[in-house]
Amino acid sequence: MAGLTLLAADGSLSEVPLNAAGAYARPTAPLRSRVAYAAAHVVPRVSADNTPGQPADIDWDSTLAFRRNVYSWGLGVADAMDTAQRNMGLDAAATRELISRSAEVAREEGGSVVVGVNTDHVLDSRISLDQVIDAYKEQLHFTEEQGAGPVLMASRHLARVAQDAADYRRVYRAVLETATTPVVLHWLGTAFDPELAGYFGADDWQTASQVLLEIIGENPGKVAGVKMSLLNAESEISVRAQLPEGVRMFTGDDFNYVGLIGGDTVGQGDSHSDALLGAFAAITPVASAAIQALDAGDPARYLEILGPTEELSRQVFAAPTFYYKTGVAFLSWLNGHQPAFQMVGGLHSARSLPHLSRIVELANASLALENPELARERWHGMLRVNGADA
Numbered sequence: 001m002a003g004l005t006l007l008a009a010d011g012s013l014s015e016v017p018l019n020a021a022g023a024y025a026r027p028t029a030p031l032r033s034r035v036a037y038a039a040a041h042v043v044p045r046v047s048a049d050n051t052p053g054q055p056a057d058i059d060w061d062s063t064l065a066f067r068r069n070v071y072s073w074g075l076g077v078a079d080a081m082d083t084a085q086r087n088m089g090l091d092a093a094a095t096r097e098l099i100s101r102s103a104e105v106a107r108e109e110g111g112s113v114v115v116g117v118n119t120d121h122v123l124d125s126r127i128s129l130d131q132v133i134d135a136y137k138e139q140l141h142f143t144e145e146q147g148a149g150p151v152l153m154a155s156r157h158l159a160r161v162a163q164d165a166a167d168y169r170r171v172y173r174a175v176l177e178t179a180t181t182p183v184v185l186h187w188l189g190t191a192f193d194p195e196l197a198g199y200f201g202a203d204d205w206q207t208a209s210q211v212l213l214e215i216i217g218e219n220p221g222k223v224a225g226v227k228m229s230l231l232n233a234e235s236e237i238s239v240r241a242q243l244p245e246g247v248r249m250f251t252g253d254d255f256n257y258v259g260l261i262g263g264d265t266v267g268q269g270d271s272h273s274d275a276l277l278g279a280f281a282a283i284t285p286v287a288s289a290a291i292q293a294l295d296a297g298d299p300a301r302y303l304e305i306l307g308p309t310e311e312l313s314r315q316v317f318a319a320p321t322f323y324y325k326t327g328v329a330f331l332s333w334l335n336g337h338q339p340a341f342q343m344v345g346g347l348h349s350a351r352s353l354p355h356l357s358r359i360v361e362l363a364n365a366s367l368a369l370e371n372p373e374l375a376r377e378r379w380h381g382m383l384r385v386n387g388a389d390a
Contacts, residue, residue, distance in 0.1 A: 002018065002376070003015040003016060003017055003018060004016050004017070004018045004360065004361075004364055004376055004379070005379075005380055005383060005389070006357045006358075006360065006361050007353050007354055007357040007383060007388050008354060008357070009352075009354040011388070013388070013389075016361065016364065018364060018372050018373070018376055019364050019365070019367060019369070019372060020367075020372060021367065021369060021370055021371065021372055022285065022286060022289065022305075022367035022368075024285045024286065024288065024289040024305075025289075026072055026073055026074070026288070027073070027074040027288060027292055030074060031074045031075070031288070031291045031292065031295060032295045033265075033291060033294040033295045034261060034272070034274050034275060034291050034294060035076070035248065035250075035274040035275070036075045036076065036261075036274065036275040036276075036277075036280060036287060036288075036291055037075065037076040037077060037078040037112070037114060037250070037275065037276040037277070037280070038070045038075050038076070038077060038078065038277065038278075038280035038281040038284055038287070039078040039079075039081045039082070039083035039084075039276060039277060039278040039280070039281055040066060040067055040070060040077050040078065040079055040083060040084065040102075040281050041066075041083050041084055041085070041278075041281060041325060041328050041329050041332065041343075042056065042058055042063050042084050042085060042090060042094075042098065042344060043058065043059045043062040043063045043066065043329075043332070043337075043338040043342075044056065044057055044058060044059055044342050044343060044344045045057050045058065045059045046059070046339055046340045046342055048342075048344075050342050050343065050344055050345070050346055050348075051345070051346045052089075052345050052346045053345070054344075054345070055091050055093070055094065056085075056089060056090050056091055056094035056344040056345075057344070058094060058097070058098070058344075059338070059339075060101060062337065062338045062339065063098070063101075064101060064102070064105050065337070066281075066332065066337050066338070067079070067102060067105050067106075067109075067111075067113075068105060068109055069284065069337065070111075070281070070284050071105075071106070071109040071110075071111035072109075073284050073285055073287075073288035074288050074291070074292075075280060075284060075287065075288060076111060076112035076113060076114070077102065077106065077111060077112070077113045077114075078113075078114050078115070078116075078151065078276050079098060079099065079102040079113055079114070079115045079116070079148070080095050080098050080099050080102070080115045080116040081115075081116045081151065081153070081186075081278075082116075082153075082188065082192060082193070082278075082322075082325075083278040083281060083324075083325060083328060084098065084116075085325055085343070085344055085345065085347065086116055086118060086120060086153070087120055087156070087193070088322065088325065088345060088347065089343070089344035089345025089346075089347055090344060092120065092121035094344075095116075095120075095121070096142065099115045099142070099143060099146055099148060100146050102115065102148070103115070103146040103147050103148040106147075106148070107147065112149070113148050113149065114148060114149035114150065114151050114184060114276075115143055115146075115148040115149070115150065115151065116151050116153045116186070117136065117139045117140045117143050117150045117151060117152050117153060117183070118136075118139060118153040118155055119132055119135035119136055119139070119155040119156075119157045119158070120155075120156070120157075121135065121138070121139065122135045122157065125157075125160070126157070126160055126161060127157050127161065128161065129158075129161055129162070129167060129170065129171060131157075132155060132157050132158050132161065132171055133171055133174045133175060135155075135157065136152070136155065136171070136175040137174075137175060137178055140152070140175060140178065140179060140183075141178075144179075144180055144181060149181065149183075149184070149224075150179065150181070150183040150184070151183065151184040151185075151186050151227065151276075152172070152175065152176075152183045152184065152185050152186060153186045153188065154186055154187060154188045154193070154196050154199050156193070156195045156196065158171055158199075159195060159196050159197070159198065159199055160195075162201065164201050165200065165201030165202070165211040165214075166201075167201070168199075168200050168201050168211055168215065169211065169214060169215055169218065172185075172215045172219070173215070173218060173219060176215075176219040176222040176223070177219070177222070179222055182221065182222055182223055182224035183222065183223060183224060184223075184224055184225045184226065184227055184250060184276070185212065185215070185216070185223055185225075185226050185227070186226075186227045186229070186252070187199065187200070187208075187212060187226065187227070187228050187229065187230065188229045188252075189229055189230040189231060189232070191230075191231050191319070191321040191322075192229055192321055192322050193322060194322075200212050200215075205230060205232065205235040206235075206238075209235065209238065209239045209242075212226065212239065213239065213242055213243075216243070216244060216247060217244065220244075223247055224247065224248065225247055225248035225249065225250050225274070226239065226243065226247065226248070226249055226250065227250040227251075227252045227276045228249065228250075228251065228252055228253065229252030229253065229254075230252075230253070231253055231254070231255045231256070231317075231321070232253070233253060233255075233256040233259065233260060236249065236251060236253055236256075236260060236273060237260070237269055240271055240273060241270075241271065248274050249271075249273045249274065250273065250274050250275060250276035251273035251274070251275055251276070251277065252276055252277060252278075254277055254278060254279045254313045254314075254316070254317045254324070255310070255313065255314055255317065256310070257273075257275065257277060257279060257306075257310065257313070258303070258306050258307055258309075258310050260272070260273040261273055261274070261275055261306075262294075262299065262302060262303065262306075265294060265299045265302070266299045266302065266303055275287075278317075278324060278325075278328055279309070279313040279316065279317070281328050281332075282312075282313070282316060282327065282328050282331045282332075282368070283309050283312070283313075283331075283366070283368045285368075285370060286305060286306065286309055286366065286367065286368050287306065287309075289305050290302045290305040290306035293305060308365060308366035308367070309366045309368060311362055311365075311366070312359065312362035312363055312365075312366050312368060315327070315355070315358050315359055315362055316328065316331075316359060318355070323347070323350040323351060325343065325347060325350075326343065326347055326348060326350045326351045327351065327356075327359050329341065329342075329343050329347075329348065330348075330351070330356055330359060331359065331363060331368070333378060334360070334363070334369065334374070334375040334378055334379060335369065335370040335371060335374075335375065336370065336371050336374050341378075341382070353382075353383070353386060353388060356382075360375070360379050363375070
C-alpha cells in the first residue's frame with residue numbers, strides 16, 4: 001500500500017505508511033452502556049456562493065445522508081448545534097429547515113435526535129430579558145412541534161443583557177416552565193464562543209456551576225441532562241457528582257472524552273458521562289466500536305479503540321477552537337461523506353494546510369479513515385492543487 005504524504009509548517013514533505021481501515025462493525029442491537037450523540041455538521045451545495053455573509057445553501061442529500069450514516073452506527077444525532085455552524089454561517093431559515101428535515105430522517109431511521117434551541121433568529125444584537133425569553137420559547141415550541149428533543153443552548157443575547165445570576169435563573173425558569181418535554185441544558189465555554197464569557201453569572205466555573213445546579217433544582221422534571229463544553233474535565237466531574245438523580249451529564253469535552261465517558265469502568269472517576277460531541281461526528285465508526293466494547297464488558301478494548309482518537313480530536317479542536325468545524329467537514333470529505341471540501345460561509349478556509357495535514361496523520365494513526373485509499377487520493381489531490389506535492 002502506497003504511503004501518505006504529509007506537509008509540515010516549514011513546507012517540507014514526509015511520508016508515513018497508510019494504515020488499513022479499522023475492522024469495525026455496525027452494531028446489531030442498540031448501544032446500552034452509554035447514550036451517545038454525534039453533533040453533526042452541514043454540507044453546502046458545491047456550486048453555491050459559499051462565501052462569508054451569504055445565506056446557507058445546503059446540499060440536503062449529502063447533509064441528511066451523513067445523519068443516516070450516524071444512525072447506522074447506533075449513535076444519535078445532535079443537530080443544529082454549534083457544529084452545524086450556528087452563529088457561524090447557518091442562518092435562521094436554514095436552521096429551521098435543518099431541524100425539520102433532520103427530525104423527519106430520525107423518524108425514518110428510528111434514531112434519536114436532539115436539536116439546538118437558541119435566540120439567534122433575532123437579528124438585533126441587544127434585546128431585553130423578556131425578549132430573550134420569547135425568542136427561546138419560539139424556537140423551543142418549533143422544535144417540540146417537529147418531534148425533536150430540545151437542547152437549550154447558551155444565548156449570546158442573554159450573555160449580553162444579564163446582570164447577575166438572578167437574571168439567568170429568571171430566564172431559564174420562564175422558558176423551562178413552558179417545555180412539554182425535558183430539555184438538555186448546554187454550557188458552552190469561551191473557547192468555543194468568546195461572547196459567552198460570564199455565562200450563568202460568573203467567570204469562574206465553580207460559581208457558575210452552582211447557578212446551573214440551582215436552575216436544575218428549581219425546575220424539577222424539566223431537565224433531562226446537561227451538556228458541558230468547557231474543555232475542563234475537573235469542572236465536568238464536579239458538576240456530574242452534584243446532578244440530581246435522573247439528570248444525565250453529556251460530555252462536550254472534545255479534549256478529555258475518553259476518560260469522562262469511560263468513568264469508573266476504566267478506573268477514571270466514580271461515575272461516567274454520556275456523550276454529545278462534535279468529535280463523534282468525525283470518528284463515528286470508532287466511537288460506536290468503543291461503546292460496543294463497553295457493552296461487551298471489555299473496558300481495555302474500549303481504551304484501545306477510543307484512546308488514540310483523543311489526540312486527533314485535540315488537533316481538530318485546537319485554538320482557535322471555534323474553527324473546529326473545519327476539521328469535522330474535512331474528515332467528512334476525506335471519508336467520502338460529501339463531494340467537496342466546502343463549508344457555508346467560506347469556513348473551509350479557516351485552517352492551514354499543515355494543520356489539516358496533522359489531522360490526516362492522526363486520523364490515519366487512530367484508524368479514523370473509513371476508506372484510507374480514498375482519503376489518500378483526496379488529500380494528495382488537495383496538496384497538488386495547492387502546489388505542495390512532491
